[in-house]
Amino acid sequence: MSGPRVVVFPSVAELGSTLAQLVSSRAEKALSTGESFSLGLSGGSLVSILSKELPAVLSLDCSRWLIGFCDERLVPFSDPESTYGLYKNQLFEKINIPEDRILAIDPSLPVQECADDYAGKLSKAFNTEQIPVFDMLLLGMGPDGHTCSLFPDHPLLQESQRTVAPISDSPKPPPQRITMTLPTVNAARCVVFVSTGGSKAPVLKQVLEGGEGPALPAALVAPRQGELFWLVDEPAAASLTSQVERPGPGAKL
Template sequence: MGRPPNLYSFQSIDDELAPNLRKYVLEQQNEALKRHGVFRVAVSGGSLPKTLAKALLAPSSGEGDTVEFPKWEVFYADERCVPLDHEDSNHKLVKEELLDKIPSDMGQPKVYPIEEQNLENEQEVADQYEKLLVSIFAARDSVKLPLFDLILLGCGPDGHTCSLFPDHPLLREQDAWVYSISDSPKPPSKRITLSLPVVLHGAKIGFVATGGGKQEVLKKIFETEEGSKLPCGLINAGAGDKVSWFCDSPAVENVSFPRRGSVM
């Protein structure tokens, strides 16, 4: 058994969680820039982009605390097979909550949304996105899996993350980098998602889960055998201390698991 995931708990999202999330993201950014001069991040939708914007658009406090957006490459951990300006699009959400709010003097990250052709064919959308990842992550060398510097995820009330849902056959798939799903239990039904092996391979994986509505599923994930088989639980088990959870107090109230108060 490897080391367990890190669970951070904060009283306030704005005053504590967001600044600690910023510190965590910028640590990964600075490490990645030292390694290969670019910071490759995969993000999901939900409430994550809003919290991320609070973290990243705050003023810099000095050296090591600068968001270098022009050196970022942003990918989507999952996406719905809808036009990019559709209400259900994760790209639209990230664009409105974060990208459009970045001040011009900070520069912009390079963003890789899905292609809008063939949206009715979710397998085609997944194949195209996988080809994009291959062109970027395996341009010079053949690699088994793409290595994201950071993958930022949310946790659904059923324990799903990306578009990987409990008990779904996709959880057992090992071959492709990107899969399509046509029967998502949560609408819209047609989506694409990074595979579980790709998520587990990430250099670091950060979850943001806030609000009392998450308490029941987090208790299950961190305390029970059943919860360890949910998609979020599988990531905890498979990636161990590469995983960090950023939660507010209502989300982890009554969760019996060692908590940290701040990012070191």
């Protein structure tokens, strides 16, 4: 891959509209050459952005989409912390994606078994014993530079064999989670980070422009043969000195 494309928007609304168009265009591209479009979702602000903007994309047919999750909290789907539960209530009911095309964890299992079970679901869905290759992953970043449930200085950053791993000591509650590993993230054809708000400015600068100490987890995301986008708003980009893109209204990526 070449370097990341850092695209700065005046508002979250304009960012969200462009994100929806980017997802739609990559879906059309994947479906024109294959049987499905595989999309990995993350929680946080992405839930509300996608729930508002994706249904508004005209002629969006999700019947051949395959939805997975980049990470998930080990809580019941009815729990407000459940990423699947949030998307089910806010997005999935608005778009025509078949329920069997949504890959969710089994929250009734212990964390290790849950990770193994989810890895098995990915293997079956992608028909491979190797690393599944998603068409697109949508990621967020915490103020500590974590992404998925991969946290700074955590041993999981060194994981090279598993596609999905359990974590029982998340520094951010809830402690038990399931997460894609870096090899899975970096196998994707397109990875899109969404980062908004002034609180993200210092860590965004460190991730994109470097700094002292070990690289933060978000800085380790570098798709081997794919695209990498950072879609950010002006407050998040306030500390950046490197070159960025500022597209005009209605521009497509």
